[in-house]
Amino acid sequence: MWTDMRLALRIAGRAAQVAERAFRAGEFGVRLKEDGSEVTPADLEVEDLVRRLLAEAVPEDGVAGEERPERVGTSGRRWLVDPISGTADFVAGRPTYSVDLALENALAVSAMPSLGITMAAGRGIGCRIFRGEKEEVARVSSRDKVDGARVCLHGKRKPTLEQCVVVDGSTSVLDLITGRVDAVIAAGAGLDEFDMACLPVLVEEAGGRVTVVEEDVVLATNGVLHDAFLALLVARPGVEPGTPGL
Structure with missing residues (x-):
């Protein structure tokens, strides 16, 4: 390796x-x-x-x-x-x-x-x-509460997360793996295998988790908050949980 x-x-x-x-x-x-x-x-x-x-x-x-x-x-x-x-x-x-x-x-x-x-x-x-x-x-954050969690949102189908703090997403992966944000959500961003090639390895080796929720909805978190954010996304009509990682 x-x-x-x-x-x-x-x-x-x-x-x-x-x-x-x-x-x-x-x-x-x-x-x-x-x-x-x-x-x-x-x-x-x-x-x-x-x-x-x-x-x-x-x-x-x-x-x-x-x-x-x-x-x-x-x-x-x-x-x-x-x-x-x-x-x-x-x-x-x-x-x-x-x-x-x-x-x-x-x-x-x-x-x-x-x-x-x-x-x-x-x-x-x-x-x-x-x-x-x-x-x-690189290590993800240890935050364990969705309320006040810092989130980067990408794409045309951004979910409404009133309990979270939405922050600039220009360096979202870097911010996630260094603990400056707690979750990254891409919804309707048109990601392909090349856009996603690095994400799971970077995030998971920094202690986080990645799930492809559906074809164009991807969730990456610090791991601790993953299931809670996944539940928020699945609550949206038409969105079903996918396979962890890629």
């Missing part, structure tokens, strides 16, 4: 440098894909770099990315690449985008180069935050 983690950190670090150069230069060149989502030349350049570096280091592994056709491997292992997660933030000049790389269900690295922060986690080895040369262990 540590060998894979070092590889993922190295590759994500190099890819993040490419993304950051384009971000600072304002070279976006946005176009719309068939599904209506935005893509930039930087997305393609970053993904191509990650694919090339993975092919050199682990040629038998499969690679699936958001912008290029999947390469099927022979090892049974599969890497997931979201070259620029948060493209809308990227093209709007907001520094909260990330470069995400995951070994499916095993490890996750999410680099936020404009903020100088990288989140990294692996099954059984915990979750860490790197801020330049500083490294810290």
Whole structure:
């Protein structure tokens, strides 16, 4: 696991440098894909770099990315690449985008180069935050009451949580795994497997829980409050509980 983690950190670090150069230069060149989502030349350049570096280091592994056709491997292992997660933030000049790389269900690295922060986690080895040369262990909060809980909401179907404090969600995953918020809910946000590639490993290795409540409703919490928030979501008509994790 540590060998894979070092590889993922190295590759994500190099890819993040490419993304950051384009971000600072304002070279976006946005176009719309068939599904209506935005893509930039930087997305393609970053993904191509990650694919090339993975092919050199682990040629038998499969690679699936958001912008290029999947390469099927022979090892049974599969890497997931979201070259620029948060493209809308990227093209709007907001520094909260990330470069995400995951070994499916095993490890996750999410680099936020404009903020100088990288989140990294692996099954059984915990979750860490790197801020330049500083490294810290990531842990979720210990809050055990829904009343007053700090929540980040994303998507078009945001639930009404009058007993909670809704806070800015621009760095919601980082805030959850460092204990600054207690729950993150995405409802109607149109998340795909690449958007979700890093979330379960990061959150669960920091002590939290993740549940896909339905196709486009995802709940991530500090774990202690998970069942209580899940009950609030399930109480909404048409929403049924899903499978914990991914």
